[in-house]
Amino acid sequence: MYAEDKILIGCNESENVFLLPKLANRHGLIAGATGTGKTITLKTLAESFSDMGVPVFLADMKGDISGLAKIGSETEKIKTNVEKYDLAAKGFKYQAYPVEFWDLFGEKGLPVRVTLSEMGPTLLAKILNLSEAQTGVLNIVFRVADNNSLPIIDLKDLKAMINHVVENKAQYESEYGAIAEKSANTILRSLITLEDQGGNDFFFEPALDLNDFIRLDENGKGIINILDAQKLSLSPEIYSTFLLWMLSELFENMPEVGDMDKPKFVFFFDEAHLLFDDMSPEFGKKIEQIVRLIRSKGVGLYFISQSPADIPDDILAQLGNRVQHALHAYTPKDQKAVKVAAETFRPNPNFNTADVISELGIGQALVSVLDEKGVPTVVEQVDIVPPQSYIGAIDDAMRAELINLSELKPKYYEAVDPQSAYELLLNKIEEDSNLESEVVPETKEAIEQAIEESHEAPAEPAPQVEEPAQEAPAQPAFGLGDILGTVLGGGQPANGKKAKKSETQKMAEKAVAQAANTAAREVTKGIMRGIFGQMK
Incomplete structure (x- = not known):
């Protein structure tokens, strides 16, 4: 009183x-x-x-x-x-x-x-009962998010960031230190328990x-x-x-x-x-x-x-x-x-x-x-x-x-779901997917044209002259194995012998090189398997 x-x-x-x-x-x-x-x-x-x-x-x-x-x-x-x-x-x-x-x-x-960014990794590690090694991985995840302007608001943001860091660990380990996938998986499992306790309502x-x-x-x-x-x-x-x-x-x-x-x-x-x-x-x-x-x-x-x-x-x-x-x-x-x-x-x-x-x-x-x-x-x-x-x-x-x-x-009273790490990483994946869809048609067309050229009739031999000249070594036919070696093997035919590249082959090689930075390489291999099956 x-x-x-x-x-x-x-x-x-x-x-x-x-x-x-x-x-x-x-x-x-x-x-x-x-x-x-x-x-x-x-x-x-x-x-x-x-x-x-x-x-x-x-x-x-x-x-x-x-x-x-x-x-x-x-x-x-x-x-x-x-x-x-x-x-x-x-x-x-x-x-x-x-x-x-x-x-x-x-x-x-x-x-x-409360947002997870405001809570921070130290207090979050206390909630999740993480070990020292697991807390270290969580610290790296938050640091990567902070340095790349990827706000961690809710649990789906954190899970997206953990997966992103693990998938790109080779890129981040040189700057932030070792990223143990086992620790990351343990954190993800702990987040499931946190969700069951109401974490999806609290972190928002x-x-x-x-x-x-x-x-x-x-x-x-x-x-x-x-x-x-x-x-x-x-x-x-x-x-x-x-x-x-x-x-x-x-x-x-x-x-x-x-x-x-x-x-x-x-x-x-x-x-x-x-x-x-x-x-x-x-x-x-x-x-x-x-x-x-x-x-x-x-x-x-x-x-x-x-x-x-x-x-x-x-x-x-x-x-x-x-x-x-x-x-x-x-x-x-x-x-x-x-x-x-x-x-x-x-x-x-x-x-x-x-x-x-x-x-x-x-x-x-x-x-x-x-x-x-x-x-x-x-x-x-x-x-x-x-x-x-x-x-x-x-x-x-x-x-x-x-x-x-x-x-x-x-x-x-009303919850708000702003654009944060989950949405930003999802947008990046969609952008990469769009780039893939732009590269693949060009790659497919170049490969098909290279195959068509390889099956054209060989040119007529040069006429004989009176004084015999030293005969050049015969060039082997440029077959499907060579195309595979050229397109997927960095410019070398499958039999290991060098072959002169046509403009079309060069274009195919260039297109595949572009696709190598995305999932287009897998798509390209699929196209080749399909073409090979048709030719059989």
Whole structure:
């Protein structure tokens, strides 16, 4: 709840715990076991940022976050906490919030699309779980496409480019290095799996413009962008890679703003462990660098997961504002997770943090935030302030109505298939085919005329003179074998003896040389086989 120009996260009998807006971009963590209240905390923070005039992005993994779009209703528990902590006097009121629904599959929100060129080979290799060698081939494919102005928009573009590079590997290997056909085939097979997971819908145009996430409504409230992830959660590689792409795009494109009174944009990463599963050390270092530096661009990042242990230590160290819900220590692994979580807080002398983590009720949490000097406060056990919007999911009719009313619907609703690598390569094949059709008739006519000349009657011998001259060696008849040798063998008859070429034979040789750069050579051979069969 936004109160006193600060975000009220939770309360107890003696303390109100506030998150300071100017330190909200120092990032945060919301952790806890399933069913302990993480979603309530997420909604309370999202509402507070919206009231503060800060746009928000978050993923709806179960559908219940959509209730942000509907006016809240009183429950017994909410009523108790509102009265207990006098929240009405602080500004608590039931209300709806401005939301924009998005969906990678275009079913429960505006379609979210990204071009493969924007995604790039590094993140795409993560989706496809490629090896180092396979990633190298993918890098070559993207580099060839870039150097030849062949944009890779969708999956059919990428498949066309892979086939093009393999078919012309002799041309590209001297510049780009070895191109293993086995790796290329593995990538093509992986793309089939990606298609089955919805890749044909996701990789397309119009591509998402992240500036459309950073908007305010007519009342100055930040738009809450909700990505429906119920179906997407079944494709964790696409989900995690999309969020990482968004993070990279924000980092690369947003300007430096330094320290601000409040963030420009807040990004919640739900199911954060999916982002870091099987992540290479090199990629992890890049993400750690982005998390560390993106705050200077006015972006706050909040990771949501069951345990702090799900987050790499280098990234966890950057998360200054922390909300820890209950963790249950049923196994040795759980006990270790509780210990790790307790050690991330500045101790409170009034209680043992590790003991309290296991005893927290639903909607309760341990909270520590950064103070005015940027120092973590002593951890406090609090009741999380309830959300002012509806707790639960909205119905499909209300969702559809809100999507239809969106000012962004005309921009994103209809897919566009522009001319890209697939179409450009197809045009090139058609041009080569047209060239072939122009060369073949000339070649056929020259060959037929050469054969006709070879069967003409031999010239009359020269008359004898009185003084015998040295007789020239007899010239063999120029038969079909010689024509084959001349036309298809580079000017030599099949019997290996040189023969004088007629103008017609020269024209035939020239025509075949033109055809050699296209598939016309095969057509020419077919013509010869047909003619040979007729002569038999």
